[in-house]
Amino acid sequence: MIRIDEGLIRHLESLARLQLSDEQRRSIEKDMREILSYMELLNEVDVNGVEPMYTPIESNSDLRPDEVRPFEDVEAIKMNFPKRRDGHIVVPGIHA
Template identity: 30%
Template sequence: MSVDLDTVKRVARLARIAVSEEEATVMAGKLNSILGFVEQLNEVDVSGVEPMTSVIPMEMKKRADKVTDGSKADDIVANAPATEENFFLVPKVVE
């Protein structure tokens, strides 16, 4: 894949970046060298390599999954003007 001057200008316009002709020419060259490196990476055979999330094998830290009420009900309704059994009381708005 090759990036030409028109593509650089279009991407710059979409990104709302002001790019002069000289800058666009330099960017096209740099983008082409980056894409060339990516094409080199595609040549590597990774058919027997499993995907990994880290370079070092490690176990994710997990907390116990248990259902609780959070022990915060009293704190949550503390500033409410009217409550009953840890529920907010609101005026009736529908007849």
């Protein structure tokens, strides 16, 4: 079983690039312990003789053929954007 302790919480905090208060760390630690405790109940379920399932949906979906279809009305899409320049749409830049 995974050991939930302050070290794990601080490690996760670092990976997520968060700065948590001591109270937030204690709360997350408590929540994680409760979740894992609840999940331990699954170990008590008898699954002998039960076939594994890959999906709970039993019907197969009919997929459309994978084929290229040209879209004719590009201008109609461009009209939905408030800013256009030289035949292109203008969107906000992404800043890292």
